[in-house]
Amino acid sequence: MPRTGLRISGGDAVVEYDITGTGPGLVLVHGTGAGREQWLPLTEAVADRFTVVAPDCSGSGGTTDHGGPVTLADLADEVLAAANDAGLDTFHLVGHSLGAAIATHLAGTHPGRVRSLVLHAGWAHTDTRLDAEFRYWLELLSADAAHGTSLFARMLPLTAFGPGYWARTDAAANEELVQGLTGMLAPGTARQTETDRTVDLRPLLGRITAPTLVLASAHDRIIAPEQQQALLAGIPKARYAEIDAGHGAPAEDPAGFAARITAFLDEQPTTPAETVTVH
Incomplete structure (x- = not known):
């Protein structure tokens, strides 16, 4: 698996990543508690x-x-x-949740590198209400670590999935999902949640030059609509779309989620100089 090292604020980091396919660069940034596997359905599609x-x-x-x-x-x-490290000079950039905040920061600080931007379930800044959400997550994660419970994973379907999920599931299937989520959560979920609490992208929004899709979930119980509207108002070349799902649309409706993003990406122009082939 490819890896690359860099210096970050607290010390050294070695980043592991997947690289797949051929053509213009596309960089995908996962959400809190997830990992790069979150993007397999979209990767397969493009x-x-x-x-x-x-x-x-x-x-x-x-x-x-x-x-x-x-x-x-x-x-x-x-x-x-x-x-x-993958040899991408410029690239399309997609982020979900915390990944959307990371992508927004990157697009605002390195606008010349980003050809287009998709922000799903992103937010402009962590206000009092959103900080209360993240503090609750941290309390659940702390209790789980101390007592071996699955409180955080049990909360996730309630807050992250929309009516479509609940209409097609039953108690046994939801319980199976909870147990699966318990084993899948990244070990650094609490660290990432602490980062969620610090987000304030408002000074950077006007610096983003890439065409941007602000993709909201119609049933998002975590990110308020006002946060999506702040992104839309602050990013000069932004447009808005919704998906009929909850905050966790990549897991709730992976095919529909991938289709929305793919349609936007396929609209973007390609030049031969920006094509990379992976062997």
């Missing part, structure tokens, strides 16, 4: 025409670091390091 780079951020998967607090800038630097 690898015939994009070079897809999907890194693990600090706290997830095969990426290693100093083990302390990480900033949003640190995580953006990790994503950029993976893109650089």
Whole structure:
């Protein structure tokens, strides 16, 4: 698996990432508690025409670091390091939740590198209400670590999935999902949640030059609509779309989620100089 090292604010990090496909660069950034595997359905849908780079951020998967607090800038630097190591000069950029915040930061600080931007379930800044959400997550994670419970995983379907999930599931299937989520959560979920609490992207929004899709979930119980509207108002070339799902649309409706993003990516122009082939 490709890896690349860099210096972040607390020490050294080694970022592990997947690289798949051929064509213009496409970088995918996962959400809190997830990892690069989150992007497999989208990668499969576009690898015939994009070079897809999907890194693990600090706290997830095969990426290693100093083990302390990480900033949003640190995580953006990790994503950029993976893109650089993969040989991508410019690239399309997609982020989900925390990944959307990371992608927004990267696009605002390195606008010349980002050809287009998709932000799903992103937010402009962590206000009092959102901080209360993240503090609750931290309390659940702390209780789980202390007592071997699955409180955080049990909360996730309630807050992250929309009515479509509940209409097609039953108690046994939901319980199976909870147990699966318990085993899948990244070991650094609490560290990433602490980073969630620090987000304030408002000074960077106007610096983003890439065409941007602000993709909201119609049934998002975590990110308020006002946060999506702030992104839309602050990013100069932004447009809005919704998917009929909850905050966790990549897991709730992976095919529909991939289709929305693929349609936007396929609208973007390609030049031969920006094509990369992976062997």
